[in-house]
Amino acid sequence: MGASPAEGPTVTHVFHRQLNTTYPRAVAAQGVTITDADGRTYIDASGGAAVSCLGHGHPDVLAAMHRQIDRMAYAHTSFFTTDVAEELADELVARAPAGMGRAYFVSGGSEAVEAALKMARQYFVEIGQPQRRHFIARRQSYHGNTLGALAVGGNEWRRRQFAPLLIDVTHVSPCYEYRDRRADETPEQYGARLVRELSEAIDRLGGENVIAFVAETVVGATAGALVPVPGYLKGVRELCDRHGILLILDEVMCGMGRTGTLYACEQEGVVPDLVTIAKGLGGGYQPIGAVLAQQRLVEAFERGSGLFQHGHTYIGHPVACAAALAVQRVIQRDGLLEAVRRQGAGLRERLQAAFGAHPHVGDIRGRGLFQALELVRERTSKAPFDPQWKLHARIKREAMAQGLMVYPMGGTIDGQQGDHVLLAPPFIVGDADLDAIVERLSRAVDNALASLPAG
Numbered sequence: 359m360g361a362s363p364a365e366g367p368t369v370t371h372v373f374h375r376q377l378n379t380t381y382p383r384a385v386a387a388q389g390v391t392i393t394d395a396d397g398r399t400y401i402d403a404s405g406g407a408a409v410s411c412l413g414h415g416h417p418d419v420l421a422a423m424h425r426q427i428d429r430m431a432y433a434h435t436s437f438f439t440t441d442v443a444e445e446l447a448d449e450l451v452a453r454a455p456a457g458m459g460r461a462y463f464v465s466g467g468s469e470a471v472e473a474a475l476k477m478a479r480q481y482f483v484e485i486g487q488p489q490r491r492h493f494i495a496r497r498q499s500y501h502g503n504t505l506g507a508l509a510v511g512g513n514e515w516r517r518r519q520f521a522p523l524l525i526d527v528t529h530v531s532p533c534y535e536y537r538d539r540r541a542d543e544t545p546e547q548y549g550a551r552l553v554r555e556l557s558e559a560i561d562r563l564g565g566e567n568v569i570a571f572v573a574e575t576v577v578g579a580t581a582g583a584l585v586p587v588p589g590y591l592k593g594v595r596e597l598c599d600r601h602g603i604l605l606i607l608d609e610v611m612c613g614m615g616r617t618g619t620l621y622a623c624e625q626e627g628v629v630p631d632l633v634t635i636a637k638g639l640g641g642g643y644q645p646i647g648a649v650l651a652q653q654r655l656v657e658a659f660e661r662g663s664g665l666f667q668h669g670h671t672y673i674g675h676p677v678a679c680a681a682a683l684a685v686q687r688v689i690q691r692d693g694l695l696e697a698v699r700r701q702g703a704g705l706r707e708r709l710q711a712a713f714g715a716h717p718h719v720g721d722i723r724g725r726g727l728f729q730a731l732e733l734v735r736e737r738t739s740k741a742p743f744d745p746q747w748k749l750h751a752r753i754k755r756e757a758m759a760q761g762l763m764v765y766p767m768g769g770t771i772d773g774q775q776g777d778h779v780l781l782a783p784p785f786i787v788g789d790a791d792l793d794a795i796v797e798r799l800s801r802a803v804d805n806a807l808a809s810l811p812a813g
């Protein structure tokens with residue numbers, strides 16, 4: 359039995375994220391709830407980290423995994439392909455943005471980003487442009503914790519102590535309408551200004567030296583469901599095309615239906631050269647991610663060395679592929695993209711009703727079942743709370759005490775943004791669940807605010 363938090367720290371040999379924290383022990387999960395060893399239940403309003411798109415314990419996914427384990431758990435990809443990997447790739451390519459030719463499987467989001475960066479670099483080597491060696495990405499973005507992914511990521515706090523080890527990446531402004539659009543600009547003018555900034559960065563590096571621009575279509579972990587302004591990504595796409603630069607969209611968090619379409623970029627009318635997916639691909643039933651690549655890139659590899667010089671032991675893992683195939687088939691069969699749009703609108707309405715006039719909620723934003731609150735000390739100035747107070751962590755603690763899982767993020771040290779709470783519930787979330795999520799979140803936010811030091 360696990361010790362309850364009230365009993366204080368217990369000896370653990372797991373190297374946990376936070377070494378001085380006692381976590382409740384999760385022992386069971388079904389539908390939208392997780393239960394701990396003390397019998398307390400939590401509504402999973404964040405899908406873990408926007409992972410559990412089908413909720414927990416879905417019988418079709420479990421059955422598909424069992425069938426695969428009974429047949430064969432593992433076969434190394436340097437010897438074999440498998441039916442499940444082929445079927446999953448067929449399914450993904452058939453429903454991907456136009457022109458995608460292949461799916462490269464990995465075990466998670468960071469691996470997907472690493473593979474995409476290396477694929478992009480190798481593509482230019484294959485086509486005789488080895489001088490291309492720069493990536494451009496955005497501040498306040500998150501692309502993973504491995505060194506390449508961390509280098510393109512633009513979250514200062516995560517990068518700081520590893521900075522000497524990271525490849526040199528040029529970072530430009532994020533598309534952060536709430537904070538950065540000037541009062542005298544339309545959203546379209548703001549987007550055009552950002553594209554000009556990117557254009558200047560490209561010119562400084564020399565367009566012929568840039569490999570790719572990397573961006574999350576809808577930003578998740580570092581800024582809470584930041585949606586691009588209309589036309590911005592189209593402008594980015596045109597600019598990349600003008601210089602022969604690849605566009606890598608990271609849809610590890612926002613892809614696979616989370617925003618109401620299978621890929622978030624569908625709503626922007628933009629087709630990337632490479633797109634990374636992970637979390638919702640396997641819905642947490644197995645660790646799996648993928649990079650989808652445009653056919654013309656694949657052909658360059660075929661004409662050239664015939665080898666993508668990369669690989670991991672567990673790529674294309676049969677049980678992970680079986681789980682992902684089952685998750686994606688249930689989403690289609692049960693019309694769950696439509697459910698994301700409908701329940702996403704319901705979640706947004708409830709957030710608006712609960713927090714629309716809240717003195718410390720500056721912004722409510724997002725798309726589909728990917729919605730966030732940005733908390734501020736004062737709405738007019740948009741001044742954030744003191745980052746030392748860790749309001750986001752207080753909200754998480756209070757939410758857990760209410761039986762609610764939400765995904766919190768801190769404000770930046772330099773005060774560029776406020777604390778956030780991100781919601782990403784399973785696509786099967788019901789109306790009564792949404793009522794409970796917003797009620798519990800309201801109490802958690804108010805309790806956390808009441809716990810702040812005076813002043």
Ligand code: PMP
Nearest residue numbers: 466467468500501502579610611
């Ligand atoms: N890219 C994005 C957009 C993400 O949100 C994440 C995870 N939060 C990653 C990459 C890294 O994925 P993983 O944690 O599976 O390595």
